[in-house]
Amino acid sequence: MYFAWLLFKTSKHPQEMMHRIDKDTHRQTWALVRLKDAxxxxxxxFLFY
Structure with a gap:
């Protein structure tokens, strides 16, 4: 509990940080999906031609 509070206090914008991490993960996943689709x-x- 104390560690979480310490992490919260040291991080200036915890929500923004989590959002950024989530966005990066989403971008990587999307890139992988697009690569597989390609x-x-x-x-x-190749099969049809």
């Missing part, structure tokens, strides 16, 4: 599209194009 590979799938390339594979399908």
């Amino acid at each position: 590979r799938l599209v390339n594979y399908v194009m």
Whole structure:
């Protein structure tokens, strides 16, 4: 409990920090999904042509 309070006090904007981490994770996940989609599209194009 004390550690969480200390972390809260040392961090100036805890909500903003968490939001930034969440946004970065979301961006990485989205990039991976898009990469997989691109590979799938390339594979399908290769099959049809």
